[in-house]
Amino acid sequence: MPFFTKITLVVALMLVQVQALAKTLTFGEEVDSDKLIKISTVMANPDSYLSSPITIEGTIVGVCEKRGCWMTLASDKRFQNLRIKVEDGHMVFPMTAKGNKALATGKLEKIELSLDQTKRLLAHRAQKAGKDFNPDSVTEPNVVYQLSPTGVEIIDNNVEK
């Protein structure tokens, strides 16, 4: 086999391998699939999952546009999702990951918002949904839950026609 053909084959093989590797993106430590639990199960009783690490999985339906510091994973239950959030720069999630599946291992955090923060959050959600919002209708502060991950895996989805 001529030398040039050999080189071409080796390069082609390497490119195929690189493409295969690009199918899964990993961040931080390894994901612990033994701790996998459905998002809907976690959200049904979140306070009971605050003490030890859990692993969740879901379709990525939102990514932080500025620093890639958070992703929102869709729950197995309709209209539900859970955000995973890292310190800026600790992991950088690509915007192009939207629609792919992700697994994340980490600790669930409970954030108690003030009334003002709750109003701002709900106003932002209403604006994105194209709905009207009356801040005076909010009288109680909200609690939000998010996962602080130690390891994340983003898997390229199969094509669905």
Add this chain to the structure above:
Amino acid sequence: MLKSKPIQINWFRLNRSLHRDVGYFCIGFILIYAISGIAVNHKNDWNPNYAVHTTKINARDIDWNINNDQALIKQVLTLANTQLDVKASYWQSQNQFKVFLHDDANISLNLNTNTLTVEQIRPRPIFQALNRLHLNETHQSWIIVSDIFAALLLFLAMSSLFMIRGKYGAFGKRGLFILAGFVIPAGFIFL
């Protein structure tokens, strides 16, 4: 016995040579930090990592198949006039349905406003790479490299004081430029 002559070091010339060579070495680093610095400074005005192109499509006269996701996806793809393969779909709320496509495109259907928003994401590879370096989002070893660069910048700043002697030197009238370099940032801190 012959006495060896003590080596005379010309500190002025050595300083100039070092300043020149360290300066040459730092050109690449300075370009990286300056370009990405401007990009990151204006991250509220534009996305330095991705070019996101958004198109809104009005869909007033369509009777959406909201009880059949596959049929709804077909309607959405037809209206968006795209042949791209579907990665996933998601009901964000009772009135918001999202379809994620390959080739970094996404479509959001808002049933409140009857509009489709088609989003096309394109990475900005050069800016993305420079920003990752600037914000230390890469390997831990980059922290060491960037610390060395910071030390070299300190050397460039201090050695510049001794580059030129005489009336054009840092200790004459031109010392006002040095003073301005302290006064401007101090003004932003204290005023």
